Amino acid sequence: MLGDSPEFRSDISWSTSKSITVFGHDLVDDLVGKVNLGDMGFLELTGRLPTPGESGVFNALTVSLVEHGMTPSAIAARLTHYGAPDSLQSAVAAGLLGLGTTFVGSIEGAARYVQEANLEGDLAAEAGAIVDRFVAAKTLIPGIGHPIHKPLDPRAERLFTLLDEAGLTGPEVALIREVARQAGIALGKVLPVNVTGAIGAIASGLGIDWRAARGIGVMARAVGLVGHVLEEIRRPTAPAIWREVDEAASRHHQ
Amino acid sequence: MLGDSPEFRSDISWSTSKSITVFGHDLVDDLVGKVNLGDMGFLELTGRLPTPGESGVFNALTVSLVEHGMTPSAIAARLTHYGAPDSLQSAVAAGLLGLGTTFVGSIEGAARYVQEANLEGDLAAEAGAIVDRFVAAKTLIPGIGHPIHKPLDPRAERLFTLLDEAGLTGPEVALIREVARQAGIALGKVLPVNVTGAIGAIASGLGIDWRAARGIGVMARAVGLVGHVLEEIRRPTAPAIWREVDEAASRHHQ
């Protein structure tokens, strides 16, 4: 029997024969039928239930990430379903594995510099330090810039508006807007705060640890990937994708 | 360039430089800030947005599945994070891979026999045929029975009550209750409809294809697994679990 060492402790959920407790709430009495799935995500990420305003904003963050059509992640899920049709969970998992630095990493990156800044200090100076650091490292500034949506990214602006309407706008938004403004000057380009930057900043204001900010995208895409697998069950695309890619790859060798 | 053959078609989402459309809805204008994450799950599974009553019920189904503490799936996610700490998505994916026949398969199994039954026919006869089939095959009847919760499973009853309050109770519930009743007689035991049976029956009434019913659990657990990875980041359990299991496994060889 494992001892009662704190190294095995989990404070998320525990159950007895009579009840299941989740972060201190009774699952059946206090959560089921009373909160929505996004609220559970907020609870998992912050340890507390959201206020109504926070609930609306957090759900909006996730909703904006659920679906973006035939992404590499969705295609990988569909190809996996083709090979393992009795394991829906494997297809979804394969799709989630592509949610790394390329696609959702910028949420994490933006949340990180927002959370590491001194938000009670001079935001212009804080933003300047952030821009200088990324420019010196010659890397992209996470959450800033978009090939099409400029000077503003409509999804980011929509999220900022929702935050404002909920009365929740904090210094995180001002900071990331200032990062975008100064980056634009430093690099001589029009650089909007993009949707991942908005999510990173807003999540920071909601108290979500940047180390788990990528998880907002993971939760959301898991929802979307189930839909892709269902469509694939009903009307497969994987056989045709395989055939076309294999033929194109082989053409060089004939 | 791939042709416009229907074999590549997806009707889930498409985008232009100006908008992203998801199942016919404009993502920014009609979904973000207007629906919650569970509603997006409903949209992915049925192709349409839920009514308010359906939204409450479907969110309740997912909420009931988000979290159950230190499950095999959560432990696998934590162990994976230990080895790949920079890939939160890998830890969540590893956890989802365990959502197969043992844990969420009974949702699928229950949804299947409900959807394959003639719900406009004689439900007692339909239930009898289902029970006979499983009893003859000497396999458990999915969604029926519980080692502790009997004569009723409180989570199942809570979901049925919510469905009723939303005015959405249909013949699916009557059928699965009859399956439980007849199974109890056939097997000489007290057999409640359990929570996975309730979810399978209710999902069927909501129009969710049994072939994707497992996806309700996959969506929900993805949310919960993110919370487990975050707790693991802050207070690791994996090193201790590894140490204890390795020592116990090795003890036989010393």
Add this chain to the structure above:
Amino acid sequence: MLGDSPEFRSDISWSTSKSITVFGHDLVDDLVGKVNLGDMGFLELTGRLPTPGESGVFNALTVSLVEHGMTPSAIAARLTHYGAPDSLQSAVAAGLLGLGTTFVGSIEGAARYVQEANLEGDLAAEAGAIVDRFVAAKTLIPGIGHPIHKPLDPRAERLFTLLDEAGLTGPEVALIREVARQAGIALGKVLPVNVTGAIGAIASGLGIDWRAARGIGVMARAVGLVGHVLEEIRRPTAPAIWREVDEAASRHHQ
């Protein structure tokens, strides 16, 4: 501390500060530099090292499965790498997830009916019972038939020849050849033993449990998928595959 209950026992490998033991062999002294990777696969699957003849045959089985070009599994691995370029292991894992019933399941299926047959009995009668069972269920007979390679599949024949040269041909080969012959008569087609059937039968003769026979393919493809990820690192295909599939999927909605 976990007790010394047999329920935690593993007999695969254990280590002290001085040595690592694998299935009773000293890793450094007896395995590294003395056996090859395929031999380790044989050891994992049977608990003992192969004889030289078995080593050649088992390695041949795996070699035949390592690589088949731009399969759905390889494409999924490449798309995953695109999203998570710092996690080679995630790309390989995504590729492996597609090795389910569609592609490697027939190895398992063939190994199963071979192992469940009475190989000391009348093989013609045993084969007849197998064919009858699948024909009655209206399902394909695993390991039998090929759209192109008939009357013989050259890969299967090559493996049977190697087995013969090693002096290891047993009743498993005769049985599956008889299954193919009788199936051909029953279905009025020319049906060869295909490469997955040959692998299933040969693996059975080598003492490999059918419940892990799929693992021969998993081991082999893991090797091949690493090569695909490396080529993808050097010359990406995923961005073009994404672009083409997304455009083809969206074309219906413009």
Add this chain to the structure above:
Amino acid sequence: MLGDSPEFRSDISWSTSKSITVFGHDLVDDLVGKVNLGDMGFLELTGRLPTPGESGVFNALTVSLVEHGMTPSAIAARLTHYGAPDSLQSAVAAGLLGLGTTFVGSIEGAARYVQEANLEGDLAAEAGAIVDRFVAAKTLIPGIGHPIHKPLDPRAERLFTLLDEAGLTGPEVALIREVARQAGIALGKVLPVNVTGAIGAIASGLGIDWRAARGIGVMARAVGLVGHVLEEIRRPTAPAIWREVDEAASRHHQ
């Protein structure tokens, strides 16, 4: 139809109705029965077949990594099998997902600094620059140091001996030994080249790109994980691990 753009090109394998070609070799005639599984790994990683000496060394690298008992990766695979017993490939994939920076990342790290060094230059100066860089960054030097095995790691020494016996020792070995020596002086400790350092250096000498060096571990562990799943099928450990961990985690809340 996808065009013949080089962006879809793969040079790994292609097939016609008559043959399968792998890196220019006919699969059936030239590979099956003639090379072993480790040789296929070498072929995937370098594009060419190994010489006999290279074959022995490369197989030894992989053999040294196949198995290390009840690792976090093996436990995750076993827990996944418990939830999805019909998907052996999912259990193996879950196990591979833990092969990130913590366990196999140091192979990659060591291979990287070896390959980025000027091996035709002054190796002492090159080693000094490497040590200085890691010491300045206050991070561990990949491939150097071991809590137990010092002054020498027997597995590393075994691999170096095999390399020597094959006449393949190059400047990579001298470099990493010098890195260990200078790191020991700089940090005031006895620091051996450990087994991952040896593998990283030897792989570099064999021409394996550091960006795929982690793949040596992935190939090897896939082989080992199949064995763990098989043992789990026959004698489950996952239920007991779950029970113990769940009880220990819950004890704080009772």
